[in-house]
Each structure stands twice: as C-alpha cells, then as structure tokens.
Amino acid sequence: MNNPKIMLETWSIFSRLFLLGFVIWESYFLRKPGSGWSIFVYLIVICFLFAGQVLRKPKPRQAAALLSAGFLAYCAGHFELPLLYLLLPASLTEFAAGMKPKVLGPVLIFVSAWLIPQQVLALYIAAAGISWLGHTLIRVSVEKLGVQNERNETMNADLQRLTKALIENRELARQSEYTIKLEERNRLSQQIHDEIGHSMAGALIQMEASKRLLASNPDKAAELLGNAIAISKEGLEQIRLTLKDMKPKSEEIGINRLRLFVDELSAKQGLAASLTHEGNLDAVTPIQWKVILENATEAVTNTIKYGEADHVHVHVQVLNRLVKAVVADNGKGSDKVVKGLGILGMEERAASLGGTVITDGSNGFSVITLLPTGGQEVPHGAGS
Amino acid sequence: MNVLEIHELTRKFGDFVAVDNMNLKVREGEIFGFLGPNGAGKSTTINMISSLLRITKGEILLLGKNITKHSRFAKMNIGIVPQDLAIYEEMTAYENIYFFAGLYGLRGNELKERTAEALEFVGLSDRAKELPKNFSGGMKRRLNIACAIAHKPKLIIMDEPTVGIDPQSRNYILNSVRKLNEMGSTIIYTSHYMEEVEEICSRIAIVDHGKLIAEGTKEQLKSSITDTKDIWISYKSEQPLDTERIRQIPGVTQVLDDEQEQLLRVWSKAEINNLNLILQQLIQNQVEIRSVDEKAATLETVFLTLTGRNLRD
Numbered sequence: 165m166n167n168p169k170i171m172l173e174t175w176s177i178f179s180r181l182f183l184l185g186f187v188i189w190e191s192y193f194l195r196k197p198g199s200g201w202s203i204f205v206y207l208i209v210i211c212f213l214f215a216g217q218v219l220r221k222p223k224p225r226q227a228a229a230l231l232s233a234g235f236l237a238y239c240a241g242h243f244e245l246p247l248l249y250l251l252l253p254a255s256l257t258e259f260a261a262g263m264k265p266k267v268l269g270p271v272l273i274f275v276s277a278w279l280i281p282q283q284v285l286a287l288y289i290a291a292a293g294i295s296w297l298g299h300t301l302i303r304v305s306v307e308k309l310g311v312q313n314e315r316n317e318t319m320n321a322d323l324q325r326l327t328k329a330l331i332e333n334r335e336l337a338r339q340s341e342y343t344i345k346l347e348e349r350n351r352l353s354q355q356i357h358d359e360i361g362h363s364m365a366g367a368l369i370q371m372e373a374s375k376r377l378l379a380s381n382p383d384k385a386a387e388l389l390g391n392a393i394a395i396s397k398e399g400l401e402q403i404r405l406t407l408k409d410m411k412p413k414s415e416e417i418g419i420n421r422l423r424l425f426v427d428e429l430s431a432k433q434g435l436a437a438s439l440t441h442e443g444n445l446d447a448v449t450p451i452q453w454k455v456i457l458e459n460a461t462e463a464v465t466n467t468i469k470y471g472e473a474d475h476v477h478v479h480v481q482v483l484n485r486l487v488k489a490v491v492a493d494n495g496k497g498s499d500k501v502v503k504g505l506g507i508l509g510m511e512e513r514a515a516s517l518g519g520t521v522i523t524d525g526s527n528g529f530s531v532i533t534l535l536p537t538g539g540q541e542v543p544h545g546a547g548s
Numbered sequence: 549m550n551v552l553e554i555h556e557l558t559r560k561f562g563d564f565v566a567v568d569n570m571n572l573k574v575r576e577g578e579i580f581g582f583l584g585p586n587g588a589g590k591s592t593t594i595n596m597i598s599s600l601l602r603i604t605k606g607e608i609l610l611l612g613k614n615i616t617k618h619s620r621f622a623k624m625n626i627g628i629v630p631q632d633l634a635i636y637e638e639m640t641a642y643e644n645i646y647f648f649a650g651l652y653g654l655r656g657n658e659l660k661e662r663t664a665e666a667l668e669f670v671g672l673s674d675r676a677k678e679l680p681k682n683f684s685g686g687m688k689r690r691l692n693i694a695c696a697i698a699h700k701p702k703l704i705i706m707d708e709p710t711v712g713i714d715p716q717s718r719n720y721i722l723n724s725v726r727k728l729n730e731m732g733s734t735i736i737y738t739s740h741y742m743e744e745v746e747e748i749c750s751r752i753a754i755v756d757h758g759k760l761i762a763e764g765t766k767e768q769l770k771s772s773i774t775d776t777k778d779i780w781i782s783y784k785s786e787q788p789l790d791t792e793r794i795r796q797i798p799g800v801t802q803v804l805d806d807e808q809e810q811l812l813r814v815w816s817k818a819e820i821n822n823l824n825l826i827l828q829q830l831i832q833n834q835v836e837i838r839s840v841d842e843k844a845a846t847l848e849t850v851f852l853t854l855t856g857r858n859l860r861d
Binding site: 481483484485486488490492500501502503520522523524530532534 | 756856857
C-alpha cells in the first residue's frame with residue numbers, strides 16, 4: 165500500500181537529479197570547465213538530495229532542506245555557478261512543505277528570486293514552477309491515498325462487524341434449536357412421569373398383591389391380576405397417545421410458521437399477505453422449510469423496501485420431485501434485476517440444498533425458490 | 549465423453565447478469581436442447597461458446613480443451629448456425645459455402661468435395677449457381693446451415709434455426725438435424741419452440757433469466773413436476789362401465805366415470821405405458837371409443853410450473 169508513496173518519492177529524487185544533471189551539463193561542458201571545487205559542490209548537493217529522503221522525521225528533513233538551500237545560494241555566489249540557483253526552488257519547496265501556510269513555499273521562492281542574477285532568472289522561474297507542481301502533485305496523491313486507506317479500513321471494520329453478527333446469528337439459531345429440543349424433552353419426561361409412571365406403579369402393586377394371594381385366595385388374586393392388566397393396557401394406550409402427541413408433523417411446523425409469518429405481515433406491516441399451498445406437504449423436510457421461510461422473509465423484506473406493493477402472496481407447491489415456494493408481490497417490479505446481498509443469500513441457501521432461485525420483475529416482483537425433494541426418479545431415460 | 553463442458557459460466561453487461569453461474573455438460577452424440585423464453589440468455593451462452601463474446605467468469609471446455617486458450621482448435625471443431633442469417637446475398641450458394649469452409653481451413657479438392665456434400669445435404673445442389681437473394685426464407689436458412697457444417701465440426705450449434713420459416717422448410721431442417729446427429733455430430737439446439745425441442749432433443753436444459761433451472765431428458769423434466777398423467781376417454785355405451793377392472797390395470801391410480809357426459813377420466817403413473825391395456829379393457833366390454841386425449845405434462849407446463857410464466861411471454 166506504500167508503493168505509490170515510494171514511487172512518488174523516487175520520482176521526486178529523479179526529477180531533481182535530472183535537474184542537477186542539467187545544471188552540471190550546462191555549466192561544466194557548455195560554459196567553462198569548472199574548478200575542482202565545483203565538482204565538490206555537486207557531490208555535496210547530491211548528498212543533500214539523498215539526505216532529504218533518508219531522514220524520516222519532518223524536522224531534520226526540513227533542516228536538511230534549509231541547509232541545502234543555504235549551501236546552494238552560498239556556493240552559487242561564491243564559486244560563480246549561477247545555474248546552481250535552479251536547484252534552489254526544490255529545496256525551498258521541501259523546506260516549506262511541512263509548514264502551516266501553504267503559500268510559504270511559493271513566497272520563499274518568489275522572495276529569493278531577487279537574489280538571482282538576471283541571466284538565469286527565466287530558467288529559475290521555470291524550475292520553481294516545475295518543482296512546486298511536482299510537490300503539489302505528490303502531496304495531493306498522498307492525501308488521496310490516505311483517504312482511500314481510511315475508507316478501506318472502515319469497510320474492513322464493517323465486514324468484521326457483519327461477520328461477527330453472522331456468527332452470532334448462527335449461534336442464536338443453534339441455541340434456539342437446542343432450547344426447543346430441551347423443552348420437548350422436558351415435556352415428554354413430565355408426561356411420562358405424571359401419567360404412565362403412575363399407572364405402571366399401580367399395576368405393579370396389584371400384581372405384587374396378587375402374587376401373595378395366589379395360594380390362599382385364588383379368586384381375589386385373579387381379580388387383582390385383572391385390574392393390573394386393565395391398568396397396563398391403559399398405560400400402553402397412554403404411551404401411544406403421548407408419543408403421537410409429542411411428535412409434531414414436520415409439515416405443521418413449517419406451514420404453520422409460514423402462516424404465522426404471513427399473519428404477522430398483515431398485522432404489523434400493513435401489507436396484505438396471503439398463503440396457499442398444494443400437494444403433499446409431508447415431502448418437505450424441516451431443513452427445506454427453514455430455507456423456504458428464510459427466503460420468504462428475505463423476499464418480503466425486499467418487497468417492503470423497494471416493491472411499493474400493497475399485497476404479497478406466498479404459495480408453496482409440492483411437485484413430484486421438487487418443492488416450489490413463490491413469493492410474489494403486486495408492486496412496481498424491476499426491468500433488470502440487479503442482484504444484491506439479499507438475492508445472493510437466497511441463492512446460496514437454495515444452492516446448499518441443491519436448489520435454485522428464480523427472480524422475475526416483469527410483473528410485480530416474484531421470487532421462486534425451487535428445492536429438490538426425494539421424489540421418484542424415472543427409471544428409463546435416466547441413463548441415456 | 550463430454551464434447552462440451554461449461555463451468556460456472558457468467559456474463560455480465562454492466563450490472564445486468566445475462567448468464568448466471570451456469571454449469572452444463574453436453575455428451576458426445578447428443579442433441580442437446582437449450583430451451584427458454586426470449587432474453588433468457590441462450591444466445592449469450594452460445595456466443596460465448598463460439599468465442600464471439602468474452603467470458604466474464606467461468607470456463608468452457610470443448611473436447612477437454614479450454615476454448616479461450618485454444619481458440620483455433622475451438623473454431624475448427626465448432627460449426628455455428630447463427631440466429632441471424634450469415635450468408636452473402638451477392639455470392640452464389642456454392643460460393644458461400646466454399647468461402648465459409650475455406651475460412652475453417654479446408655483447401656483444394658477437399659474443399660470442393662465438402663462444399664458439394666454440404667449443398668447436397670441441405671438439398672440445394674440444383675440451385676448451387678443461384679444467388680441467395682432469390683431464395684425463400686427456408687432455403688436461406690438451409691444454406692446458412694450448409695455454411696456451418698461443410699468442415700464437419702464435432703459440435704454443431706444451431707441458434708433458433710427455425711425462426712420465421714414455412715412448415716415444410718422447418719420439417720426439412722429438423723430432419724437434417726437428426727441426420728447430422730446420426731452421422732456423428734453432437735448438436736446444441738436452442739429454441740423457444742418447445743414442441744421442436746421435445747421432438748428432436750435427447751437432453752434438455754431449461755434456462756430463464758440466465759440461469760439453468762432444470763436439466764435432463766424430457767421424461768425426467770416432466771416427472772420433476774408430476775408423476776401422473778390424466779387420460780380423457782370419451783365413449784359411447786348403453787350400460788355403465790366396469791371401472792373396477794380399469795382400476796386394477798398397473799399404474800392406474802384413480803378412475804372417474806361421468807356417465808352423463810360419457811367421459812371416462814383415468815389418472816395413472818406417467819412412466820407406465822398402459823393406454824393399450826385401458827383401451828383393450830374398454831373394447832372387450834363392447835364400449836365404443838370416440839376419442840382419447842392424454843393430458844400429460846409437456847415441457848411448456850414444466851416451464852410454466854417452474855417459473856410461473858409462459859415460454860412465449
């Protein structure tokens with residue numbers, strides 16, 4: 165992520181090296197061969213140039229820049245190398261970069277223009293313009309990068325938050341499933357204790373008594389045994405009833421939950437909702453009901469958010485090898501369906517059971533969830 | 549062996565998803581039907597298979613080779629009959645085929661022979677020297693097919709080849725599709741005419757809104773929505789029918805006799821072919837049969853049931 169910053173810094177070094185190269189070329193080859201001192205000066209200037217990049221903290225960096233500017237100005241005057249003035253703006257801009265008033269750089273450059281000899285003034289102004297533009301460009305880019313990074317971070321945080329919520333929801337679902345199971349088990353054991361337990365105990369007492377009376381009073385014993393048999397029969401019947409009662413039909417959980425959901429819609433959201441079904445609901449497994457219910461919830465959320473509908477209809481149809489759940493509203497629909505997280509979620513849920521979701525916005529908006537059931541496979545043609 | 553494999557194929561136009569995560573396998577020797585309403589994404593898929601459109605996501609394998617990486621191989625082995633006619637009206641029928649087969653890399657005598665064969669195949673040998681602009685719509689379509697098959701591709705793709713032509717040409721084209729298949733070509737056939745698809749295709753994919761909704765033989769597709777057929781037999785008989793005997797015929801689940809209307813309705817397992825037995829039973833009882841109508845599921849009803857819409861909306 166630091167790459168653009170490094171790139172810009174490199175660019176800045178190279179632009180200045182290029183400028184320095186130009187200065188050396190101009191003054192060394194075209195004007196007059198310099199003294200040994202001029203080479204020394206150039207090397208020092210290069211050192212300053214790199215020092216600016218090596219120093220990480222702003223304060224020393226500014227100091228280096230100021231020093232470099234002073235050195236340049238001094239050398240330019242002392243060694244009669246007027247072209248060195250061209251390097252001045254870059255150092256001045258760098259010095260001014262960290263200071264508060266943003267115009268400080270241009271002002272410094274402008275002020276120092278008075279020091280510059282006439283012959284290089286035009287070049288000086290051009291060089292000043294270039295280095296100021298370059299610096300501004302770098303600053304703006306780095307700022308942009310900062311903004312992007314910040315946005316990236318907030319999005320990351322959002323993602324984490326959502327993932328956490330997702331995990332929590334999963335946990336909640338698991339928890340509630342467990343609670344329901346627990347409740348069922350408690351109810352079952354309570355009923356066994358209250359009813360079947362008592363009759364079993366009663367039968368046992370009668371049988372014990374009859375065993376004792378068997379020798380002395382066979383008639384009485386037979387009567388007691390008869391009682392015990394009657395009580396046992398009753399108990400057995402009770403066991404049957406209890407088990408039948410306990411085991412809810414899977415379809416009842418599903419369709420009833422869906423009905424509850426539809427009723428709540430009408431009551432709470434003021435959205436007229438209806439539910440119909442056809443076919444044998446026994447074929448739908450609880451996990452399929454779960455997907456149907458969740459997809460219906462999602463679809464209805466979309467209807468409320470975007471649909472502008474006043475009626476929504478839910479239809480569950482059990483076909484031979486498929487179960488189809490339709491949620492259709494009479495709203496404005498949509499010519500081109502753009503898939504958001506909602507539709508993707510529905511698709512994922514359906515896909516987890518080997519099914520698909522069809523969305524259609526041509527006539528109101530409808531979401532069809534198709535899930536395969538374990539219906540009969542056609543024997544012929546299957547292999548062709 | 550799979551001639552064509554499509555893995556998680558997706559094509560987007562901006563936000564709009566034209567083909568949505570499609571997975572398909574076309575086996576060798578099949579006539580594979582691609583059924584869906586207009587705008588379902590059939591042609592987009594075809595155009596990606598024929599490298600006319602870039603793939604947004606996923607991959608297409610032809611004879612096990614990725615068509616994007618082996619585009620020359622793919623082009624040599626695919627013959628496309630496009631939805632819109634792709635023939636030159638200013639060139640004779642012969643020249644058209646010669647030109648297209650040449651593009652596929654045929655040369656010399658082989659090119660001439662194959663051109664003549666293709667002309668023969670579509671029944672245009674006697675019109676070889678004529679310009680297509682004088683042809684009927686059906687003949688142009690046939691020429692269009694000839695241009696695609698002259699180089700004997702492994703896979704022939706026909707994109708709605710029967711749109712807007714007369715019944716005779718249509719039958720001719722359907723027959724030639726069968727013949728091509730018998731001669732060893734694997735064929736992908738797209739159409740929104742479900743009767744055609746039902747008639748000639750060995751396996752069918754139903755697509756809608758860019759998604760593969762169901763896939764299988766027509767029997768499998770039909771049985772996915774119902775396993776029952778509904779037979780209506782109108783008859784003439786003085787005495788009431790013995791419905792108990794009919795009820796015992798294998799597969800029959802329910803029998804309803806409307807004596808007033810003289811109409812017998814029999815519900816039966818769709819996969820058991822027991823119509824003969826039912827009719828035999830009636831004839832034995834001296835019942836005069838007026839008409840028989842089997843209301844079994846069609847691909848149209850499959851589509852309607854699955855999507856809630858008609859194929860030709």
